[in-house]
Amino acid sequence: MNVQKTPAVARFLGVLGGMGPLATADFLAKLVAVRPAQSDQAHLPVLVWGDCEVPDRTAALAGLGPSPLPALLAGARFLDAFGVGAICMPCNTAHYWMDELRQACEAPWIDMIQACVSGIRQVQPAVRSVGVLTTAGAAAVDLYPRALRHAGLHAVTPTPQAMARWVTPGIELVKAHRLTEAAQLLVCAADELRECGAEVTLLGCTEIPVALASAMAAEPQRFIDATSALAWAAHAHFEAQARPVGAPAW
Amino acid sequence: MNVQKTPAVARFLGVLGGMGPLATADFLAKLVAVRPAQSDQAHLPVLVWGDCEVPDRTAALAGLGPSPLPALLAGARFLDAFGVGAICMPCNTAHYWMDELRQACEAPWIDMIQACVSGIRQVQPAVRSVGVLTTAGAAAVDLYPRALRHAGLHAVTPTPQAMARWVTPGIELVKAHRLTEAAQLLVCAADELRECGAEVTLLGCTEIPVALASAMAAEPQRFIDATSALAWAAHAHFEAQARPVGAPAW
Numbered sequence: 001m002n003v004q005k006t007p008a009v010a011r012f013l014g015v016l017g018g019m020g021p022l023a024t025a026d027f028l029a030k031l032v033a034v035r036p037a038q039s040d041q042a043h044l045p046v047l048v049w050g051d052c053e054v055p056d057r058t059a060a061l062a063g064l065g066p067s068p069l070p071a072l073l074a075g076a077r078f079l080d081a082f083g084v085g086a087i088c089m090p091c092n093t094a095h096y097w098m099d100e101l102r103q104a105c106e107a108p109w110i111d112m113i114q115a116c117v118s119g120i121r122q123v124q125p126a127v128r129s130v131g132v133l134t135t136a137g138a139a140a141v142d143l144y145p146r147a148l149r150h151a152g153l154h155a156v157t158p159t160p161q162a163m164a165r166w167v168t169p170g171i172e173l174v175k176a177h178r179l180t181e182a183a184q185l186l187v188c189a190a191d192e193l194r195e196c197g198a199e200v201t202l203l204g205c206t207e208i209p210v211a212l213a214s215a216m217a218a219e220p221q222r223f224i225d226a227t228s229a230l231a232w233a234a235h236a237h238f239e240a241q242a243r244p245v246g247a248p249a250w
Numbered sequence: 251m252n253v254q255k256t257p258a259v260a261r262f263l264g265v266l267g268g269m270g271p272l273a274t275a276d277f278l279a280k281l282v283a284v285r286p287a288q289s290d291q292a293h294l295p296v297l298v299w300g301d302c303e304v305p306d307r308t309a310a311l312a313g314l315g316p317s318p319l320p321a322l323l324a325g326a327r328f329l330d331a332f333g334v335g336a337i338c339m340p341c342n343t344a345h346y347w348m349d350e351l352r353q354a355c356e357a358p359w360i361d362m363i364q365a366c367v368s369g370i371r372q373v374q375p376a377v378r379s380v381g382v383l384t385t386a387g388a389a390a391v392d393l394y395p396r397a398l399r400h401a402g403l404h405a406v407t408p409t410p411q412a413m414a415r416w417v418t419p420g421i422e423l424v425k426a427h428r429l430t431e432a433a434q435l436l437v438c439a440a441d442e443l444r445e446c447g448a449e450v451t452l453l454g455c456t457e458i459p460v461a462l463a464s465a466m467a468a469e470p471q472r473f474i475d476a477t478s479a480l481a482w483a484a485h486a487h488f489e490a491q492a493r494p495v496g497a498p499a500w
Contacts, residue, residue: 011303012300012301013363015298017309018290018293018295019277020282020290020293021282021289021290021293021294021296022279022282024278025275025278026279028271028274028275028278028300029272029276030274031271032270032271032272032275032427033427035394037425037427038303038422038426039305039306039422039425040268040269040270040271040303040304040306040425041302041303041304041305042293043268043270043302044271044296044302045300045302045303046268046269046271046299046300046302046476047300048265048295048296048297048298048300049297050262050278050295050297050298051262052290052291052293052294052295052296052306053261053290053291054291056289056290056291059377068317105411107350117415172289174291175287175288175290176287176288176289177282177283177287188258194329217481233444239252249309
């Protein structure tokens, strides 16, 4: 097939998804939720590459499985060749490979880690200590703690025992679509982070907010949902593109 | 870009989505739910063309707006040129144009109307009278009642007053992301269909099950969710493709 890059396709947000598939559905629902639209046509067109067969990110970062990078690059290049206006990836852990992905594409990327940390500073500027729930892979490469430090924030991370007992099995239960059991484990991990001084807790694996939807609704100030932060950033990116020169900032 | 049709891309389900965007997210979540998978990699890869700017289907069928067919064909041809193993479209009303879409593509289509009617016969074989909640556009072209009659089932449809008071505004409220208000209206319509003899009610517009999630959970036997029926049919299609010759039927 031949697809030309035209303004008509630049209106699409490219989504490098499937990691996991339920998290991609959650992201798409949040992308609708952040947009003040009254009709289908006022929402953001998306092209979703949902290859859930991308090798496991945490296994790769632990040296226990193949790198996901070739599969990630294949999806990114597909979206880029189509000519999407921007690309985002609703998988926090895969942002470890963001430099390589950026280099492979002409389209700008909307970075979930940056969107999330910026969101904390904007929405809860008084917060200093941020609990961090991520995969073991993201934890091993210091993905969020490093970004938080750069923003002048302190990261409170689970103990190895908490990762093994609650966080890692909780994430795996979401991937097996056992959401109630997952929530029970993940709430234990969030409670321990609060006891250790976390003022808010960042849900920095896209599986986690899927399981903790009820907990987030009950205590909206307590949790920072990286998936929602990415949805807001994607919406803002396209609003900025669409705004006439001289219009006030979004 | 050049994309070759290979077995590697035939493992993808093509989704002609965006009608509306929240309904597409709902379909993707249901596609995960129907699959007995324990990990991301065991789910079904998807390529989603989510062009929510496709002209309004009901307006077109009422002669009040442009045809969505050119936009539908653009998306369908994109998915087909990529080489997806099958295409589905989580929008009931747009199935009015299914013949044209089939003719434009090499890939097989998984038909939502057929999936839904077959689902009723399989899951609730004793049912004879089926309440039908759809858009005014689908109602105007007799989309579900005709398919139900072909299957030997009787359709119970809303009165014009019920369409104007409950169904059409309920669907529009989902598109504006006002789900609680939408549910209140749509439940009234479903209750009236039951009073008129409907044994079950078919939710034949993809916006409706999004709003009625709680009602479906409370009375799972009462509602037929066309979005779930499509997810089951898509899952079954790819399972059948993957099954070794001689294996038992799914």
